Amino acid sequence: MSITYLEAIREAQAKALRDDPRVFIYGQDVGAFGGAFKATKGLAKEFPGRVLDAPIAEDAMAGLAIGAALEGMRPILEMQFADFSTVAFNQIVNQAATMFWRTNISCPITVRLPCGGTAGGGPFHSQTMEAIYAHYPGLVVLTPATVEDAYSMLLEAVAIDDPVIFCEHKFLYYHLKADSLPTEALPVGKARIARVGRDLTLVTYSAMVHESLAAADELLSEGWEVEVVDLRSVKPLDTDTVIASVARTGRLLCVGEAWPWGGVTAEVITRVVCEGYDLLDAPPQRLNAKDTPVPYHPNLWSAHRPTARSIAAAARKVLQR
Template sequence: MSITYVDAILEAQDHLLREDPRVFLYGQDISRFGGAFKATKGLAEAYPGRVLDSPISEDAMIGMAIGAALAGMRPVVEMQFADFSSIAFNQIVNHAGTHFYRTGMPVPITVRLPSGGTPGSGPFHSQSMEAIYSHYPGLVVVTPATVSDAYHMLLQSVALDDPVVYCEHKFLYRWLKASSIDREAPPLGQARITRPGKHATIVAYSAMVHEAVRAADRLKVESGWEIEVVDLRTVKPLDMDTVLASVARTGRLLALGEAFPWGGVTAEVVARVASEGFHLLDAPPKRFNSRDTPVPYHPNLWAAHRPTPETICLAMRELLAF
């Protein structure tokens, strides 16, 4: 029997509701309907009064969650799609993100963002918002890429006193499976070496970790290159110690992300490596993202819009040839 990525998110919420009376879930159609992706299926029946349908107002959703958190609760808010969280932008960055700095009172809310693209989803249901929220002080932004991380990082997020933006990738929901959930996980803010290597480093996060591993496996078979893959896991804070240690071993860096390229997580990784680890590099660091256009609807166009193992291999060969 296997457990999927979305199963792990469901199990984590079940655990939280069972173990912590301060936790409640809030979102559009998440009670009886179980949410747009069934990530809360069955929880309303198991925990009456603690899995609550919200109005179709993301601004009001986060405002209510902030008030509940200040009153001692631990709200977990589900956005139907990450894209829609922009409606609550003011509440998230100006109120939740700054409240402890302004008053000394923490705002322990967790905002679940179904992120990233899937075939046919188009420009309003496919965006990756992690860099936008990472720009603002006071927020923690996590991007689990494995089934075990989807489970443990949600538990860790809710336990944290800081507001957390939890970016779960929709493409992984039912595609990514594991035989079990690991008993333990690294702490928030710590990256992981997913695949060891010695010739170049790919720094990735969320669904792109799996595309990076596929590309690395292909380069090994075709050319004998050993590519190290670093899974950031958390993009704010950013574990530069693990990234720089990997670059020290390999001398080359490709920062990989599904989000738009301008001002993204990959840009931050390249900038930090260039300023803090320039002496470690044997080639100019590169970044590789989706194209700088709205996300297309057609599955073929979507596949051409985002990085794939084939295009990642092309970028890596250019880096390795320098």
């Protein structure tokens, strides 16, 4: 048996619906159609009245989920593309994220954001949104990179009493496969050492984990052993695991698919420099997408985001200092 990242997301939602009567799914085309990416395929039929099509109204979709969460429900919202969640931004960051702090009542919503670039997606179907959501207090932001994490972290997201932004990467949907679904997993908030190495710590998350692992293969042929840390969740961010790795390697490169200004890579470097400056043998570096909208044409798109080749090039600069 083999299961894809996308199928894992569907299976996690099926399990959540099966196990918890408070769970429902709301989003555009998620009902009989099964979702733009088929992440809810067959669920409307299996769980009548609990997988519901929404109008094209992301603000009202998020507001409805928040109101339902206050009534004790556990809504899962599917934004058709992460990019469209900007329409719901006010509800997510001002309503959901402030709810517990203001009223002492938690707001357990899960917002699924199909994130990241695929060739041909263009500026409005390719964005990665983790940095702007992580900026706001009151949100948990998850960025699973593996089939196993897509499954276990989505189930955990639904169980968490606070609003969770679940950034699932579209590039991983179909080609990433696992033999089976996990029965146990690291908890949210713990990073994973995806590859052990002694020369450089490469901190990354989501689809960039796989580009980074490929870069590490390339660098191994040159004699460098790169340790790859998969953050798994960007908020909370597992600073301890990152710093422990930097303590072993003395060198740091952070890679993210998001835009360079601020963001997760800047945050990781800040924490390492502030808390572990003396551990560093070279200035830490980071690699992000270019500071432009995400291009449509594959030639431009593949030069816009970090790739195994550009990551390896950035790593050499840190390694050769």
